Amino acid sequence: MAAIPGGADHAHDHAHDQPSGIMRWVTTTNHKDIGSMYLWFSFAMFIVGGIMALVIRAELFEPGLQVVDPDRFNQMTTLHGLIMVFGAIMPAFVGFANWMIPLMIGASDMAFARMNNWSFWLLPPAAILLSTSLLVPGGAAASGWTLYPPLTVQMGMGMDMAIFAVHILGISSIMGSINIVTTILNMRAPGMTLMKMPLFCWTWLITAYLVIAVMPVLAGAVTMILTDRHFGTSFFNAAGGGDPVLYQHIFWFFGHPEVYIIAIPAFGVVSQVIPAFSRKPLFGYASMVYATSSIAILSFIVWAHHMYTVGMPVAGQLYFMFATMLIAIPTGVKVFNWVATMWRGSLTFETPMLFSIGFLFLFTLGGFSGLVLSMTAVDVQLHDTYYVVAHFHYVMVAGALFSAYAGAYYWLPKWTGHMYDEKLGKLHFWLSIVFFNMTFFVQHFLGLAGMPRRIPDYALQFAEFNKISSIGAFGFGISQLVFLVVALKCIRGGAKASAKPWDGAEGLEWTVPSPAPHHTFETPPVIK
Amino acid sequence: MNSRVTVMDDDLRRRNVRTALWLAAAAVSVFVMFLLRYGMSGQ
Amino acid sequence: MGLSLLSGLVRAEMKFNLQEPATELGHKVYDLHLMMTIVCGVIFVAVFGVMFWSVFVHRKSAGHKAATFHESTTVEILWTIVPVFILLGMAWPATKTILAMRDTSNPDITIKVTGYQWKWGYDYLKGAGEGISFVSNLSTPQPQIRNEASKGGEYLLEVDNELVVPVGKKIRVLTTAGDVIHAWWVPALAVKQDAIPGFIRDTWFRAERTGTFRGQCAELCGKEHGYMPIVVKVVSEEDYAAWVDGKKKAMAAAADDPNKVYALPELAPRGEKVFAANCAACHQANGKGLPPAFPPLDGSKVVLGPQDEQIKVLLNGRPGTAMASFKGRLSDTELAAVITYTRNSWSNATGEVIQPSDIKMARE
Numbered sequence: 001m002a003a004i005p006g007g008a009d010h011a012h013d014h015a016h017d018q019p020s021g022i023m024r025w026v027t028t029t030n031h032k033d034i035g036s037m038y039l040w041f042s043f044a045m046f047i048v049g050g051i052m053a054l055v056i057r058a059e060l061f062e063p064g065l066q067v068v069d070p071d072r073f074n075q076m077t078t079l080h081g082l083i084m085v086f087g088a089i090m091p092a093f094v095g096f097a098n099w100m101i102p103l104m105i106g107a108s109d110m111a112f113a114r115m116n117n118w119s120f121w122l123l124p125p126a127a128i129l130l131s132t133s134l135l136v137p138g139g140a141a142a143s144g145w146t147l148y149p150p151l152t153v154q155m156g157m158g159m160d161m162a163i164f165a166v167h168i169l170g171i172s173s174i175m176g177s178i179n180i181v182t183t184i185l186n187m188r189a190p191g192m193t194l195m196k197m198p199l200f201c202w203t204w205l206i207t208a209y210l211v212i213a214v215m216p217v218l219a220g221a222v223t224m225i226l227t228d229r230h231f232g233t234s235f236f237n238a239a240g241g242g243d244p245v246l247y248q249h250i251f252w253f254f255g256h257p258e259v260y261i262i263a264i265p266a267f268g269v270v271s272q273v274i275p276a277f278s279r280k281p282l283f284g285y286a287s288m289v290y291a292t293s294s295i296a297i298l299s300f301i302v303w304a305h306h307m308y309t310v311g312m313p314v315a316g317q318l319y320f321m322f323a324t325m326l327i328a329i330p331t332g333v334k335v336f337n338w339v340a341t342m343w344r345g346s347l348t349f350e351t352p353m354l355f356s357i358g359f360l361f362l363f364t365l366g367g368f369s370g371l372v373l374s375m376t377a378v379d380v381q382l383h384d385t386y387y388v389v390a391h392f393h394y395v396m397v398a399g400a401l402f403s404a405y406a407g408a409y410y411w412l413p414k415w416t417g418h419m420y421d422e423k424l425g426k427l428h429f430w431l432s433i434v435f436f437n438m439t440f441f442v443q444h445f446l447g448l449a450g451m452p453r454r455i456p457d458y459a460l461q462f463a464e465f466n467k468i469s470s471i472g473a474f475g476f477g478i479s480q481l482v483f484l485v486v487a488l489k490c491i492r493g494g495a496k497a498s499a500k501p502w503d504g505a506e507g508l509e510w511t512v513p514s515p516a517p518h519h520t521f522e523t524p525p526v527i528k
Numbered sequence: 529m530n531s532r533v534t535v536m537d538d539d540l541r542r543r544n545v546r547t548a549l550w551l552a553a554a555a556v557s558v559f560v561m562f563l564l565r566y567g568m569s570g571q
Numbered sequence: 572m573g574l575s576l577l578s579g580l581v582r583a584e585m586k587f588n589l590q591e592p593a594t595e596l597g598h599k600v601y602d603l604h605l606m607m608t609i610v611c612g613v614i615f616v617a618v619f620g621v622m623f624w625s626v627f628v629h630r631k632s633a634g635h636k637a638a639t640f641h642e643s644t645t646v647e648i649l650w651t652i653v654p655v656f657i658l659l660g661m662a663w664p665a666t667k668t669i670l671a672m673r674d675t676s677n678p679d680i681t682i683k684v685t686g687y688q689w690k691w692g693y694d695y696l697k698g699a700g701e702g703i704s705f706v707s708n709l710s711t712p713q714p715q716i717r718n719e720a721s722k723g724g725e726y727l728l729e730v731d732n733e734l735v736v737p738v739g740k741k742i743r744v745l746t747t748a749g750d751v752i753h754a755w756w757v758p759a760l761a762v763k764q765d766a767i768p769g770f771i772r773d774t775w776f777r778a779e780r781t782g783t784f785r786g787q788c789a790e791l792c793g794k795e796h797g798y799m800p801i802v803v804k805v806v807s808e809e810d811y812a813a814w815v816d817g818k819k820k821a822m823a824a825a826a827d828d829p830n831k832v833y834a835l836p837e838l839a840p841r842g843e844k845v846f847a848a849n850c851a852a853c854h855q856a857n858g859k860g861l862p863p864a865f866p867p868l869d870g871s872k873v874v875l876g877p878q879d880e881q882i883k884v885l886l887n888g889r890p891g892t893a894m895a896s897f898k899g900r901l902s903d904t905e906l907a908a909v910i911t912y913t914r915n916s917w918s919n920a921t922g923e924v925i926q927p928s929d930i931k932m933a934r935e
Contacts, residue, residue, distance in 0.1 A: 065717060144791045151793055154751070186544050186547060215555070217562060220566070238770060244752055244769070280639065283641050284641070310772070311773070317669055321665065339625070343621070346630070349626075377665060380672070380763050381763065384791075445587050448586070448589050449758075452787050452797075460726050
């Protein structure tokens, strides 16, 4: 498979004809360069979205209006959501995929190197559209990241900019996914069967199929909003014979798989890290693959659990409740497998492992609050409250973000050729986990007590918990700069990393030197 | 665009393109089914 | 900052659970949530007990050597099957609660709730109090929100006209909306139902004790989403009968003669009240608006132009913008008053008086 005739000869022909400086990055088709750009881009977006979160928390520090007016507040919640989901977390994992998948399966690069370049360079224009929409008359979209009509129809041109940004980001992620699927299916080194692939590749294969299946649906939904806004259609306008709830069905048919598009690569990273620091193979590899696939399939048939209060028939509520509860089973299998991997291992607790354990612990907590929310009667009470906000931040931040950090610390030596500062890494972890819980754990209580989400001001009985949450949020935000320091220090120098700096790590990526040379596996390795 | 694209034999290249076309066709057909379902429903 | 946090903790009547329910269904939901939390908590402690045991015992620094096992079909089947039974145990009470929640048959009183940006309209459609209709606005004064006055105890959860219902009666609530989606939510009564423009949905409650129960709009509906509370006053049957009586008399007294011809000094003050309740949130009390989303009325071409145009805008709204239709929300007299007010306030001085009969004609 993937034999490259006379690979070595060809490789040297081109070794020195690269442009340098900025043009190197603009024109690069190298999966490692593009992976790095994805990671830097997502970190930049993470900071931008994080600043918006801090504006929100500053406004909510005390009752009354202090920092922003309600309209600006709604713009902040909307852009925070869109930027974090489409700008930060998704590109972060695409960055991991670009860097690591070819290294893990023994391929020389991604299948479509030029398309890879294009997938990345679509992101900055979308990011610029989203962020500059704050400056246009009327401000940015202020309808929540879910963009429910008819509210979206009332917005100014900021809304159109958000819609175009979503279109561009959608095209980018579809191209990225096509590239990933093709690479995994066709470019594996001889002997690397599907069931021998590292689990990270499996999770991305499944995720990429999800992206291809649901991104066009989102594109369709926002296009319908666009035509409702400007071309007189009434898809979602009851007065014209449309139905506002139709949008919610379409959106969540995309939106629920989207949750797993974010979570499944996170599962993949953690499944690489935990065995490495347990010095023991991943428990139940095959059942992990099957569990991940079942989660992906189930994610298509549970969407209306986001809409228990729209007034669907009781049979619908029952069906969506049962289907949602089913997801707990494969998710449980994964958690049990990770714990069993650690069981009777020989554990050490470097930063990647700490973030993985943090992930395991807090993601499971988010899973349990999800199970509580799956109960229709309970959800009717908690829907659109801070309980939901707490729930999905446990899954998105403690789940996806912590896993991304675990992966970053795990592979930084491979990327840079240096060991990162372990002390600072551990500091980053402990600050993050303390402030994360301070920010979000109390939000469960706020939701239970009856505080709706997306409000700029609140009744006095919510004051104490909001204050705690806001202090936690600022602590969490500042702690993330520690990571920036660690990453920059690691790029500039530090102890030399060997080809395999983690003694328990397995996989082809550890057979190439650190830092990984610009071109790897031009002659495919043979896997026995 | 940079000329430095990894070398690949023609057979693999063709196979990659075929896979990608299938996937792209899947994405486009989701979108088209969508338009047929909602775009033609008398709006 | 630390000190204020501490004092906050001391003052705290912090709540860690759902609000004390005031309906039978509310108790069911409360118990269901508690049961779920406990079951999840037990599983959580068990799983992470195992994990932390491993973290403390199976560490390399303690000299633990790694085992090599990596699968066990028995264990894997076991931890797939056992959760299925736990979930079935949870699904049973959950299903029963949903079926009870959705049974809106045989109500004693039916009330239609209409969400507007940003207030609630209530119409008693059937049962005792039939025919009563009013609008309920936030009554917290602006200076409290802008931190220019100290905040009252029911800050943001107080309204000018409360929804009044009798205790022990099944109240069916029909929800709909005039502009965007809202959601009518009163936590203690365990009801939350989206109010969707163009559609009618329903829910119900039967309060088992008297008292005042407060909630808020739960679906993002624009700028003032956080400022449209719901207050339900549950009273004894006698008190309810008295309230219905009083409310009906007040409505009859306030009813306008649609054929009356008004003079400017009579109509403008009335218009100012209508403006404050319906228009000021966007167009602002000083008529300057919040451009570009909410245009100014002071010096506006529409307000200073032909009357018919302005009447049309108020009756039909401006589709695609935040300007809603007030056709069903304001009476002829109220519309005439508010248009008269805008045409003769701030720097606008047309001197024109719009009569209710003008509105009536435009409606036809």
